[in-house]
Amino acid sequence: MKKLIGYKIKTAVFISGTGTNLKNLINFSYKKNSPISIDLIISNIKKAKGLNYAKKYKIEKKIINLDNKNKSEKKIINILHKKKIKLVCLAGFMKILSKKFINNFKGKIINIHPSLLPKYKGLNTHKRALENNEKFSGCTVHYVAPKIDSGKIIIQKKIRVSKKDNLKTLRIKVLKIEHKLYPKAIKKILT
Numbered sequence: 001m002k003k004l005i006g007y008k009i010k011t012a013v014f015i016s017g018t019g020t021n022l023k024n025l026i027n028f029s030y031k032k033n034s035p036i037s038i039d040l041i042i043s044n045i046k047k048a049k050g051l052n053y054a055k056k057y058k059i060e061k062k063i064i065n066l067d068n069k070n071k072s073e074k075k076i077i078n079i080l081h082k083k084k085i086k087l088v089c090l091a092g093f094m095k096i097l098s099k100k101f102i103n104n105f106k107g108k109i110i111n112i113h114p115s116l117l118p119k120y121k122g123l124n125t126h127k128r129a130l131e132n133n134e135k136f137s138g139c140t141v142h143y144v145a146p147k148i149d150s151g152k153i154i155i156q157k158k159i160r161v162s163k164k165d166n167l168k169t170l171r172i173k174v175l176k177i178e179h180k181l182y183p184k185a186i187k188k189i190l191t
């Protein structure tokens, strides 16, 4: 999926929590050399802190409770098509999307995960990395496939885990590199 010259690819960011990656992607989208514009924020959590960025940056937001997945996903697909969204970035989105949804946007949904995939797929990545005394950790941006955290890897960044690291320090360290890596991944696939 390459960028059309002169146009920015309309992008939706899906979140469930704090939204530091969302904020970072919004700032990236404002840059002249960025191939994307952020046109929609979707959260499955009504009180997600990251939704404040929708207000701050005047971006349309939708809160969609995915308890009835089939119905909610249909609703999301309609909104995405209506808004001509061509790229979906999952950024701390903690729900698993169905195969049907993913296939509908094949090659157009990407995710950031706080580990060096294929290591530590799923939840509690930092906890498991620390318990295993990993010397390195990092983050990965990958295409989303129906099997969790298993899609084709776009880019990865490795960092050293120090003996002094705990859950909080490791999380912060990894988030810092996530903010560099996500824009880099987007540029890699779109320019």
Ligand code: GAR
Pocket: 015, 016, 017, 018, 019, 020, 021, 022, 050, 091, 092, 093, 094, 112, 113, 114, 122, 175, 178
């Ligand atoms: C990030 O570390 C992201 O990699 C992780 O959640 C955090 C969200 O932070 N995502 C996952 O674990 C997905 N399985 P943010 O809300 O501040 O961007």
